Amino acid sequence: MAWNAYTLGDEKLGSYGSATYELQVLVPNDGRVWALDVPVVFTAYRIWVNQVEAASSGTVGQSAKSAVPAKYPQVVYLPGTGQTSLHIVIQVSNYENYRGGLVYRLYPQDGSRRFKSLLTWVCSAFGLFIMAGSIQLVTEALLFLQLFILFTALYMCAVFIRAVSRRREGALAAVAGAMVLGAAIMNDVLYLRGLVHTGNFTTLGLFVFIFAQSYLLSSGFAKAFSSSEELAGKLIHLNASLEEKVRQRTRALEQVNKSLERMTLADGLTGISNRRHFDIAAERLWETSIESGTPMSVLLMDIDFFKLYNDTYGHLQGDECLKEVARTLLASANSDCELIARYGGEEFAVLMSGNQKEAGRVADLLTTRIRELNLPHKNAKQGIVTISCGTSTCSHGEYASLLALIRAADEALYTAKKQGRNRYVQAEMVEGVEGTGPVDKLE
Numbered sequence: 001m002a003w004n005a006y007t008l009g010d011e012k013l014g015s016y017g018s019a020t021y022e023l024q025v026l027v028p029n030d031g032r033v034w035a036l037d038v039p040v041v042f043t044a045y046r047i048w049v050n051q052v053e054a055a056s057s058g059t060v061g062q063s064a065k066s067a068v069p070a071k072y073p074q075v076v077y078l079p080g081t082g083q084t085s086l087h088i089v090i091q092v093s094n095y096e097n098y099r100g101g102l103v104y105r106l107y108p109q110d111g112s113r114r115f116k117s118l119l120t121w122v123c124s125a126f127g128l129f130i131m132a133g134s135i136q137l138v139t140e141a142l143l144f145l146q147l148f149i150l151f152t153a154l155y156m157c158a159v160f161i162r163a164v165s166r167r168r169e170g171a172l173a174a175v176a177g178a179m180v181l182g183a184a185i186m187n188d189v190l191y192l193r194g195l196v197h198t199g200n201f202t203t204l205g206l207f208v209f210i211f212a213q214s215y216l217l218s219s220g221f222a223k224a225f226s227s228s229e230e231l232a233g234k235l236i237h238l239n240a241s242l243e244e245k246v247r248q249r250t251r252a253l254e255q256v257n258k259s260l261e262r263m264t265l266a267d268g269l270t271g272i273s274n275r276r277h278f279d280i281a282a283e284r285l286w287e288t289s290i291e292s293g294t295p296m297s298v299l300l301m302d303i304d305f306f307k308l309y310n311d312t313y314g315h316l317q318g319d320e321c322l323k324e325v326a327r328t329l330l331a332s333a334n335s336d337c338e339l340i341a342r343y344g345g346e347e348f349a350v351l352m353s354g355n356q357k358e359a360g361r362v363a364d365l366l367t368t369r370i371r372e373l374n375l376p377h378k379n380a381k382q383g384i385v386t387i388s389c390g391t392s393t394c395s396h397g398e399y400a401s402l403l404a405l406i407r408a409a410d411e412a413l414y415t416a417k418k419q420g421r422n423r424y425v426q427a428e429m430v431e432g433v434e435g436t437g438p439v440d441k442l443e
Helices: 113-132 133-167 173-193 200-266 277-293 306-314 317-332 358-373 402-418
Strands: 018-028 034-038 044-049 052-057 074-078 085-094 296-301 336-343 347-352 389-395 423-426 439-440
Touching: 018 133, 018 296, 034 052, 044 074, 052 074, 133 173, 133 317, 173 200, 200 277, 200 389, 200 423, 277 296, 277 336, 277 347, 296 306, 296 317, 296 402, 306 317, 317 336, 317 347, 317 358, 347 358, 358 389, 358 423, 402 423
Parallel strands: 389 423
Antiparallel strands: 018 085, 034 074, 044 052, 044 085, 296 347, 296 389, 336 347, 423 439
16 A cells, blocks of 8 residues: 555655545455454554544654654454445555555665665676676776765765754764765775875775664664564553453353343243243252152142132232232242242242152141232132142152153142132152142141
């Protein structure tokens, strides 16, 4: 991405300045992740995607003083989920790179690319001349090469002096090296012509010049290394921050998942467990009972004459009645009760790990607590809201399946309602330990 040598209207753009690129990119909505791969560029830029800043490097400015370039690659991920069009805006400022826009050389903005090309061609041609020509010819042509090198050294001095005036980094060392080289070459030219008797100093001049360039390069590398260490530290910090954010998001997602799970297992009206939760817990308790040989009991309850209650007091009051019954059942349950759930409509269910006698005590307690609420029900026999309850217990494999155990509790509930309601009935035990017949109690 460069604007150097481009023409805007009738004006040819130069190497330095600032510009804004705007792109409208169409991407397929196929779930893939798209990104911009920004290579190593000694340029300042800022990138926006759909009006949101996505990346930046250095400080974008309108002048060499306000613009601060940076030199490190980036991968800018683009938002692609559910989007088919991306609006990308890239703002760039360049006052360091000899190409405009998004290649590095020593003080490129203070020299000439044409002179660099001339120097390359002359040195290449003289190299070929040395390889192909005789020693006599090369010796006679050496003066011209020395003059060209002198001219080159003077030009380099001018470039470096210009860099010094612009306060370029390391320009003083560069101009000192170039001046020593130029003086050494001039001395050798005069020495070869017999005008001075000092000796050959070109080797020394080259040594000083190369040393100065080496100093500049090593200084640049040192700063680049320091910058890379700083960036590495920032990257480690960002990675740690990202990992912490991932952990926070993971914990948040776990909490949301738990909340969602609780919502899917809770009854929307009463707030206690729903039929789905009952089925899951019943399967788990049944497997535990079979493996360990511990007793398992199921209690099914039904609010007596609830249809008449709705017809008399309305469905809204019926909902309040269901809530009150659910709260009372939940508050009255003991530690043996594994789960209290709304089984469906006006029906409730209890799962417990106790035997038949313990199930009878819980059933007696729950029917008593509901009756003690004294919720008015003028169309009921007792004039208040009551419940009927049926229980079944599996202690020694009396039932072939969980469904059979639940069906036995349902049949016991039906018997309780048939006998007059407001009571509990325990199902017949096939191989009973504590009793062989149905036990019922009218409160």
